[in-house]
Amino acid sequence: MIISNFLTNRKSVRDFRDKGANPDVLDKIKEIIKNLLTEEDLEHIVVKLYENGKIISTNLEGKAGYGGVMIDSPHYIAISLKDTEEKTLIETGYYTEKLVTEIINLDFGTCWINVGNLSDDLKKETFGEDMANVEYLLAFGKAKRKNPFKEEPYSVKKGIEEIVYDTEVDNFFTVEDLEAKGLMDIFYYVRFAPSTKNLQPWRFLIKDNKIELLLRYNQWYDSILVDAGIAMYYFEQLATYDGFNSKWELVDSQEIKIDEYTYRKIAEYKL
Numbered sequence: 001m002i003i004s005n006f007l008t009n010r011k012s013v014r015d016f017r018d019k020g021a022n023p024d025v026l027d028k029i030k031e032i033i034k035n036l037l038t039e040e041d042l043e044h045i046v047v048k049l050y051e052n053g054k055i056i057s058t059n060l061e062g063k064a065g066y067g068g069v070m071i072d073s074p075h076y077i078a079i080s081l082k083d084t085e086e087k088t089l090i091e092t093g094y095y096t097e098k099l100v101t102e103i104i105n106l107d108f109g110t111c112w113i114n115v116g117n118l119s120d121d122l123k124k125e126t127f128g129e130d131m132a133n134v135e136y137l138l139a140f141g142k143a144k145r146k147n148p149f150k151e152e153p154y155s156v157k158k159g160i161e162e163i164v165y166d167t168e169v170d171n172f173f174t175v176e177d178l179e180a181k182g183l184m185d186i187f188y189y190v191r192f193a194p195s196t197k198n199l200q201p202w203r204f205l206i207k208d209n210k211i212e213l214l215l216r217y218n219q220w221y222d223s224i225l226v227d228a229g230i231a232m233y234y235f236e237q238l239a240t241y242d243g244f245n246s247k248w249e250l251v252d253s254q255e256i257k258i259d260e261y262t263y264r265k266i267a268e269y270k271l
Contacts, residue, residue, distance in 0.1 A: 003237040007192040013109030016141040020074035026051055032102050040095060044088040046080040059126040064115045071111050073139035078127050080134045086225055093229025109143035157191045158200050165205040169263055186238045193234045195227040202231045213267040218260050246270045
């Protein structure tokens, strides 16, 4: 899989076919989940596949989804968090998106659904007593065929010059300078990483032979850390493809305020 092609073509699916996956495919996805949790030692995250999606979508109709409309899917994967520490939220984004790539590679569509605002009682009723801390669902299944005469919605992505800083915030890198550093393709494609409401809150500051990951916001929201984890996952995949072998390292949060925006440093990547 060429990750750059994957990212530019990656889209959330809102309309799924009713027919679910074959039992052997579901077993394969369960094995992928098991291996992911074991290999990465994700002790603060619980992931569970629900084969009968109709029960979940019926329970959550009018209570979750987009604009109060639940995404009907033949199957769901629930992501339950044992805590909401920064590291846990970042790992949730990183490893759930890693799971997304595996599922899409099996020729299924996916869609993130935030269910963190549901009551504990509804979560227990829907997902079971042991899953009262579900924060996200991953709907998956076969996408319905698209109308070839209907224009697809398009999410505008920020330009490279808007998200990469040279040494200090708001001192923007030029495309030519990024090209000279061999980083142009990474930053071009990481812009396509999904984020809450397409806010694209991440910024990258290149300084002293390392890249700092900043979150830019004027009002804090917890899922911004999940967005950060998603971007970190795709950045590493793109960087590995281009010959870089480093990994993001989380750092103690540091904040600076510029005009109406706060910039919060959360991780570093050594070049």
